[in-house]
Amino acid sequence: MVDEVPFVDITIDDEMISEAVNVLESGRLVKGPECEALENAFADLCSTDHAIGVSNGTAALLLSMKALDINPRDQVFVPGHTYFATVSPVLELGADPVFVDVDPDRYTMDPELLKDAIDEATNPEAIVVTHMHGQPAEMDAILEIADEYGLTVIEDAAQAHRAIYDGQPVGSFGDVGCFSFYPTKNMTVGGDGGMITTDDPELAAEARALRNHGRDESGKHTHLGLNYRLDEVKAAIGREQLTRLPDWIQARREAASQYNERLQDIKEVILPETYPQSKHVYHHYPVLVPASERAGFRTHLDEHRIGTGIHYEEAVHQHKAVRDRVKNTTLPVAEDICARTVSLPMHPQLSEPEVKYVCNRVGGYFQ
Ligand SMILES: Cc1ncc(COP(=O)(O)O)c(C=O)c1O
CATH class of the missing domain: 3.40.640.10 (Type I PLP-dependent aspartate aminotransferase-like (Major domain))
Structure with a gap:
């Protein structure tokens, strides 16, 4: 269990x-x-x-x-x-x-x-x-x-x-x-x-x-x-580590495809897309949720002992150390992603029951 x-x-x-x-x-x-x-x-x-x-x-x-x-x-x-x-x-x-x-x-x-x-x-x-x-x-x-x-x-x-x-x-x-x-x-x-x-x-x-x-x-x-x-x-x-990398990448891809399948019908959760000519290695599995829901969503997952991350809280031009050194810039897409993104657990040891558990809890929040 x-x-x-x-x-x-x-x-x-x-x-x-x-x-x-x-x-x-x-x-x-x-x-x-x-x-x-x-x-x-x-x-x-x-x-x-x-x-x-x-x-x-x-x-x-x-x-x-x-x-x-x-x-x-x-x-x-x-x-x-x-x-x-x-x-x-x-x-x-x-x-x-x-x-x-x-x-x-x-x-x-x-x-x-x-x-x-x-x-x-x-x-x-x-x-x-x-x-x-x-x-x-x-x-x-x-x-x-x-x-x-x-x-x-x-x-x-x-x-x-x-x-x-x-x-x-x-x-x-x-x-x-x-x-x-x-x-x-x-x-x-x-x-x-x-x-x-x-x-x-x-x-x-x-x-x-x-x-x-x-x-x-x-x-x-x-x-x-x-x-x-x-x-x-x-x-x-x-x-x-390098000798294990091919198997680890394969395991990440399998976990990502399970997430894609299990989360596809939750309309509040936008899944990451891939370019057809690319083979993604899923360092992260980021989803987008409504900005107003993000904190509550993460707390809900945390209460079910599911770790999440945010990559990243701010678009790169918005960090204080950067914005103090460059001209005013607005990047609507990057800023929107940063307000909504949540990375779900992703690593080569992630099992099918664990992905299922995460997806059930994600679904549970948006029911
Ligand atoms: C996109 C990107 N660039 C650069 C770095 C910097 O790498 P490091 O932390 O090894 O200095 C990282 C990782 O932290 C990264 O994710």
């Missing part, structure tokens, strides 16, 4: 622990073979020539932007509905974020609105596109626009390890892909971690230098880099 459904369930099993212990006993704790092996396996996963392990997903974004030479006052187009860390590196570099609203049904950057936002007179430089909740953005349209205006493309794939668009994995479309291994992500390294993917050898070399005190292959400090390395214990855990 189900009487509790956690929002996430992070797997760190005996094999992962034993890999971590082996590394601790080896005494080689940074800059070793584990990080390199994880990088090679991750490059394979993304079908890219290079992968560079870094300390977290935010560092992946920051170092990518530095390696791509994003400078103060360059314009960087950013989706309105994403995590804060998609835009904080843009601001950190003194560049100007330009926010673009998202598709109302699928929550990724709307390419038509992106096109409308580009003004060649105002220094457009790059597009950061988020594969939101694990769903790839419309990469064909985004790449076409990037090509037309000569913009670089950074994929924020922090939530979308091995999501597929038109048969191709995310992280392999843009100039660079950025991943997070934060513990709740679809795979982790047992703490913070991140990865940069690219086919560009110069960009890869630059990112490698920037994460390691600016040292080039000969060990000389040729760049002004800091320390953003991924250490060996985490890389060893990450390698084990």
